[in-house]
Amino acid sequence: MTSANLVFNKLSISSNSSFLNADSNSNTSTFLRSYNRVTYSLKSSWIGTKLAIEDNKQTDIATQQLTELSQRYKSYEAFFGVGDSTQVFAEIGYKNRINDSIRNNTLEKVNTSNTFYLDSKLVQNKNTSLSLFANYRTLKSEDPDIDDEQSLNSRLQFNQKLFNQLIQWNTIFETNSGTLPQQDFTYIEVESGLGTYTWVDYNNNGIQELDEFEIAQFQDQGKYVRVLLPNQVYIKTHQNRLSQTLTFNPSTWSVSEKKSERFWSHFYNQTAYLIDRKTKRDGNKFNLNPFEKNHNDQLGIQLNFRNVLFFNRGKQHYTTSYTFLDNTTRSVLSIGYIENSIQSHQLNFNHKLSGNWLINILSTLENNASVSENYASRNYTFDETRFNPKLSYLFNDNSSFDIFYQYEDKTNTIGDLEALEQQKYGASFTLNNKEKGALNGEFNFLSNRFEGSAGTPVAYQMLEGLQPGKNFTWTLLAQKKLTNFLDLNFSYFGRKTESSKTIHTGSFQLKAYF
Numbered sequence: 001m002t003s004a005n006l007v008f009n010k011l012s013i014s015s016n017s018s019f020l021n022a023d024s025n026s027n028t029s030t031f032l033r034s035y036n037r038v039t040y041s042l043k044s045s046w047i048g049t050k051l052a053i054e055d056n057k058q059t060d061i062a063t064q065q066l067t068e069l070s071q072r073y074k075s076y077e078a079f080f081g082v083g084d085s086t087q088v089f090a091e092i093g094y095k096n097r098i099n100d101s102i103r104n105n106t107l108e109k110v111n112t113s114n115t116f117y118l119d120s121k122l123v124q125n126k127n128t129s130l131s132l133f134a135n136y137r138t139l140k141s142e143d144p145d146i147d148d149e150q151s152l153n154s155r156l157q158f159n160q161k162l163f164n165q166l167i168q169w170n171t172i173f174e175t176n177s178g179t180l181p182q183q184d185f186t187y188i189e190v191e192s193g194l195g196t197y198t199w200v201d202y203n204n205n206g207i208q209e210l211d212e213f214e215i216a217q218f219q220d221q222g223k224y225v226r227v228l229l230p231n232q233v234y235i236k237t238h239q240n241r242l243s244q245t246l247t248f249n250p251s252t253w254s255v256s257e258k259k260s261e262r263f264w265s266h267f268y269n270q271t272a273y274l275i276d277r278k279t280k281r282d283g284n285k286f287n288l289n290p291f292e293k294n295h296n297d298q299l300g301i302q303l304n305f306r307n308v309l310f311f312n313r314g315k316q317h318y319t320t321s322y323t324f325l326d327n328t329t330r331s332v333l334s335i336g337y338i339e340n341s342i343q344s345h346q347l348n349f350n351h352k353l354s355g356n357w358l359i360n361i362l363s364t365l366e367n368n369a370s371v372s373e374n375y376a377s378r379n380y381t382f383d384e385t386r387f388n389p390k391l392s393y394l395f396n397d398n399s400s401f402d403i404f405y406q407y408e409d410k411t412n413t414i415g416d417l418e419a420l421e422q423q424k425y426g427a428s429f430t431l432n433n434k435e436k437g438a439l440n441g442e443f444n445f446l447s448n449r450f451e452g453s454a455g456t457p458v459a460y461q462m463l464e465g466l467q468p469g470k471n472f473t474w475t476l477l478a479q480k481k482l483t484n485f486l487d488l489n490f491s492y493f494g495r496k497t498e499s500s501k502t503i504h505t506g507s508f509q510l511k512a513y514f
Contacts (some may be wrong), residue, residue, distance in 0.1 A: 010041045027067065029058040042085075050095075057107070065105055072107050073099040090120035109178030111141045127161045128430035141433040149236075150284040151177030170245040175288060179234040180278065180299055184334045187213050187224040191491060193505060195468040198465075202377075202455060210458065211375040217465025219493055219506040236281040237299060240290035243274045268310040303328040317359065319350040335514070336373030343367045358392040358400075370461075380458045385409045398432035410462050418463050437480040437487075446471040469498040487511045 001018040032055040039048035052075040058067040083089030095115040100107040115137040119199040123130040123468035134154040141148070158171040187197060187208065197213045216222035248269040253261035266381040275290050278300040304327050311320040323346040330339040349361040366384040390404035406424040411417070428442035450468035452459060478490040491507040496502045 012039045012041070013037070025057055026062070027060050028420065029056070029069075031056050034178055035223065045080070045082040047080045049079070051075070052077075062294055066102050066107070068102070069099050070107060074098050080468075087124050089119055090118070090122070093117050093119075093449075111139055111228045113139045116151055129157070129159045131155075131157045138188055148284075150286075152238075152286050154179060155244075166248070166250055167254075168245075168247040168249070170243075172241075172243045173290075173382075175240040175286070176237075176238055176239040176241075177281065177286070178239070180237045181228075181231045182233040182235055182334060183231055184229040185226050185231060186210075188227050189224055193219050193485055193507070195224045197224040197226060198222065199224060200455075200457075200460060202457065211372075211378060214457070214460050214465075218495060218503075218505075221465065237278050238281045238286055239276070240288060241276040242290045244272070246271045266312055268313045269308065271307045272304070273306075274304040276300075298330070299332045301330040303327065316350050316352040321348045322346070323348070333377070338373070339368075339371045341369045356394050358394055360390040360392070362386070362388040362390075375457075378457045380415065380461060382462065383411045383413055397432075398430070400430050403426045404428075410506045412458060412462065415458060416452050418456075418462055419450070421449040423447045435481065437478065439479075440477045441475060443474045444472070446473070467497040467499055471498075472496040485513045487513075 001017070003017075004015045006013040013036075015034070015036045017036075018032075020029075020031040022029050022031075032053065034051070034053045036051045037048065038050075045312030053073075055072045056070055057072075058069045059065070060067055073171070075095060077095040078092060079091055081089060081091035084167055085091075093116070095113075095237050096434075097113045097115070098109060099113070100113050101110045102108075103110070115135060117133075117135045121129070121131045132154070134394040135152070137151045138155075139149040152175055154173075154175045156171075156173045158169075160169045161167070163170070168504070187199070187210075189195075196216060198214055199208055200214055200218040202212055203206075203209075213224060213226075220242045248267075250261070250264045250267065253265035256262055256265070267301040277290050277298065279287065279294065280299055282297070283503040305325070307324045309322045312318055313321070323344070324455070325342065325346070327343075328339070330337060343366065345365045347363045349359070353358050353359065364384070365387040367381070368384060369381040370379060372378040386406065386408045388404065388406040390402055392400050392402045392406065394400045404424075404426050406422070406426075408420070408422040408424070410420040410422075412419070424444055426442060426444040429440070431439040446466060447470055448463060448466060448468050450459070450463065452467055454463070474493075475494045476490075476492040480488040482488055482489075489511060490506070492504070492506040492508075494502060494504050
């Protein structure tokens with residue numbers, strides 16, 4: 001291994017190279033890697049070049065054939081920059097790379113790429129920053145049956161503070177060219193508690209079908225994991241991602257002499273928007289409009305809008321927040337597309353009484369929908385109402401006792417029109433000691449008044465893995481600090497329904513810190 005960093009006035013040279021020769025009972029290998037950079041600094045700019053080489057050959061002794069790990073590439077790069085690389089600057093560059101892979105037991109040239117890039121920070125001060133990175137690449141294969149490929153990856157980031165940081169505006173726009181596997185999957189059974197999915201034989205035929213697996217709501221039900229199957233089909237994609245955040249924070253007005261400004265200082269508002277769209281790329285065209293809809297070419301979509309309005313944020317003194325949420329996700333699998341959406345109105349109230357008592361009231365109105373292209377039995381649209389008051393007694397900053405109640409009403413407005421009225425009563429406690437450990441527990445009684453068939457995918461989602469009638473759940477978590485480097489963890493979960501025996505699940509874990 002060799003490494004060098006040399007500076008001659010305005011000329012700087014850096015090099016880092018390594019070579020490895022290894023032998024074993026099954027194969028022999030040689031590995032060479034070298035990174036080199038030369039830069040010449042001008043008055044307010046710089047110019048330079050880079051050379052990178054990697055050569056990895058691994059030979060099977062028995063067959064004298066190169067293994068699949070063997071590969072080689074050479075990369076040449078030239079760049080020019082202007083400005084201050086720590087403040088405002090712009091750098092453009094060109095890179096040529098030649099890739100070699102195994103052909104007829106030798107490393108031969110398989111493709112060549114040419115990359116043009118721009119890296120810049122156009123504005124940088126205490127209130128504004130603007131940066132842009134763009135990378136355009138063409139890939140030409142030596143195989144005449146493989147079409148040339150073009151890709152575009154970029155990132156634009158803009159941050160603005162207005163009116164002495166009263167308003168903050170953040171924008172990020174990204175584009176990515178890549179591939180997405182047309183993935184098939186299956187479910188494999190593992191030990192109880194180690195999986196994340198459970199199987200529900202909805203049609204009672206004893207055959208595990210893809211639409212009969214649900215995310216396990218309880219640890220003991222997690223008996224299956226989802227495994228992706230080997231795949232050779234990849235779809236060329238282009239991704240546009242735009243995120244915006246707008247924050248209104250007048251907290252600095254709390255010491256103002258103006259009554260109107262002191263009034264507004266109690267409020268805080270944040271609005272966030274995200275659109276992330278993946279589309280099938282046709283040829284070498286790039287569609288940079290994230291809002292353009294084309295369901296035929298659309299492979300994935302994520303739309304998020306969230307607005308939160310606070311009064312007395314973080315003070316626990318008549319603290320109130322209103323949250324509006326509107327989310328949509330759509331993904332395309334080998335079994336067809338799945339689209340989920342939720343629209344929610346949430347009102348949250350917190351107030352601390354006489355030092356130790358804390359009141360929390362949460363109320364929610366939601367519309368929750370799911371559409372599966374090929375499994376109509378999994379389609380639903382829930383109208384939900386939820387009311388959840390909680391009273392807490394705070395022993396100190398680390399210990400508390402809570403009692404709570406939750407009323408929830410769910411109605412499916414499509415299909416079999418299932419309905420659920422749930423009442424939940426519960427109590428919980430938290431005891432924490434930094435030096436000794438922690439203890440947490442919770443007990444819940446749930447009464448589910450359900451209308452419809454309980455043995456369907458829609459009912460499973462509506463009941464969240466519970467059963468109609470009376471349900472009991474309880475949890476106990478304990479952590480004991482044995483030494484500064486050793487912790488003992490204990491977890492216990494239990495539940496009981498009218499139609500089943502009590503189920504107990506527990507585990508111990510010894511954790512060491514090195």
